[in-house]
Every structure is written in C-alpha cells, then in structure tokens.
Amino acid sequence: xxxxxxxxxxxxxxxxxxxxxxxxxxxxxxxxxxxxxxxxxxxxxxxxxxxxxxxxxxxxxxxxxxxxxxxxxxxxxxxxxxxxxxxxxxxxxxxxxxxxxxxxxxxxxxxxxxx
Amino acid sequence: xxxxxxxxxxxxxxxxxxxxxxxxxxxxxxxxxxxxxxxxxxxxxxxxxxxxxxxxxxxxxxxxxxxxxxxxxxxxxxxxxxxxxxxxxxxxxxxxxxxxxxxxxxxxxxxxxxx
Numbered sequence: 001x002x003x004x005x006x007x008x009x010x011x012x013x014x015x016x017x018x019x020x021x022x023x024x025x026x027x028x029x030x031x032x033x034x035x036x037x038x039x040x041x042x043x044x045x046x047x048x049x050x051x052x053x054x055x056x057x058x059x060x061x062x063x064x065x066x067x068x069x070x071x072x073x074x075x076x077x078x079x080x081x082x083x084x085x086x087x088x089x090x091x092x093x094x095x096x097x098x099x100x101x102x103x104x105x106x107x108x109x110x111x112x113x114x115x
Numbered sequence: 116x117x118x119x120x121x122x123x124x125x126x127x128x129x130x131x132x133x134x135x136x137x138x139x140x141x142x143x144x145x146x147x148x149x150x151x152x153x154x155x156x157x158x159x160x161x162x163x164x165x166x167x168x169x170x171x172x173x174x175x176x177x178x179x180x181x182x183x184x185x186x187x188x189x190x191x192x193x194x195x196x197x198x199x200x201x202x203x204x205x206x207x208x209x210x211x212x213x214x215x216x217x218x219x220x221x222x223x224x225x226x227x228x229x230x
Binding site: 105 | 160173207216
C-alpha cells in the first residue's frame with residue numbers, strides 16, 4: 001500500500017533564509033507522481049510542485065525546488081528566500097498511475113516564517 | 116483558473132441531524148473528491164466520483180454517502196451526524212478520470228462542528 005510520511009510536524013524559518021521540508025513515501029509501483037501542496041491559513045490548498053517519477057531532473061518552480069531521491073524514496077521540498085507568504089501547512093502526496101484516482105497525502109508540516 | 120466552491124465555510128449541527136455539504140467546480144473536470152482533514156492525519160479520502168452518477172469509496176466512507184447528479188456538482192451527505200464527524204471537509208476536482216497523477220484543485224473547505 002502507498003504511504004507518505006512527513007516527520008516534521010512543525011518548522012520555522014527566518015525571512016529570506018532557506019528551509020527544507022522532508023517527505024518519504026513508499027510504493028511498489030514504478031510509475032507514479034509526487035506532489036507538494038500548500039495550504040495557507042484560511043485559504044485554499046494549491047499545488048506547489050509536481051514531479052514525475054520517471055524524470056531524473058528535479059522539478060523547480062521559482063523559489064521552490066525538490067530533491068527527489070528515487071532509490072531512497074525521499075522527496076524533500078526546498079524553499080529559498082523564504083517570504084512571509086510562505087507560511088502555511090505543506091502536504092506531500094503520492095499518486096500511482098495504476099491507482100486510478102486515489103492520491104495519498106502525508107500528515108503535513110506547518111511552516112512558520114519569522115520576520 | 117479553476118474554481119472550486121463549497122456551500123459553507125462553517126457549519127454547526129446537532130447529533131443525529133442529516134447534513135449536506137455541496138461542492139461545485141466550473142472547469143468541466145471529470146473527477147471530484149471529498150476529503151476529511153484532521154490535525155496530524157493529513158487528508159483522508161472519503162469518496163470520489165469519476166463521472167456523473169458514479170462513485171467510489173475512499174479510505175473512510177463509513178457514515179457518509181455522496182451524490183453526483185451533474186458533472187459540476189458533488190455532494191457529501193452525513194445521514195446522521197455524530198460528534199466524531201467534527202472536522203474540516205475539503206472538496207477537490209481534477210481534469211481526467213482514471214488518473215491519480217493529475218493536479219487536484221481544492222475548495223476552501225467547510226469546518227463542520229457536530230454538537
């Protein structure tokens with residue numbers, strides 16, 4: 001069965017600094033996608049970044065990048081030049097191509113940004 | 116931009132009441148989902164629908180039912196609300212059915228309290 005683990009319930013970062021959020025997952029499939037979603041306080045959850053397991057190159061979206069270690073089943077999110085607006089819950093998620101519509105979410109990491 | 120709306124942001128109901136949560140998306144997405152979000156547990160899938168009148172159970176369907184009579188609308192029904200159903204409920208949609216690898220678009224959530 002798919003599982004997604006986020007071992008850091010809470011983290012904090014100084015404004016303009018860099019922070020890395022950890023995620024590990026388990027799957028028996030070879031074809032899957034990994035996601036990071038962001039849920040700001042009282043606002044809608046949005047996709048931050050998406051990585052296809054077949055792609056060696058780590059996905060990047062502006063200040064957000066991932067470190068995808070397929071053999072270790074690790075998918076960490078790095079936020080560079082942290083801004084106050086980055087404060088949110090961050091959820092790591094996994095979706096297998098053979099699981100049709102089901103995506104598994106981790107428990108989340110609450111990120112605080114200190115001015 | 117995809118817009119997913121939910122009928123209420125906050126709802127307070129009494130034990131034993133029948134509760135309806137509605138979700139509407141405006142981008143002709145095939146898939147729609149209902150999740151429950153609890154601290155430390157992340158998002159857990161209650162039900163999803165990949166087409167009109169079609170539904171599949173998620174991980175925690177007990178005590179819930181769903182209805183999808185129109186493509187854009189997906190309702191979650193609590194037949195007889197109980198205090199352990201107090202939670203945040205998130206609706207989401209994604210473009211194509213049968214693909215757990217698509218980005219999901221979320222509504223703002225409904226915080227339900229059952230007294």
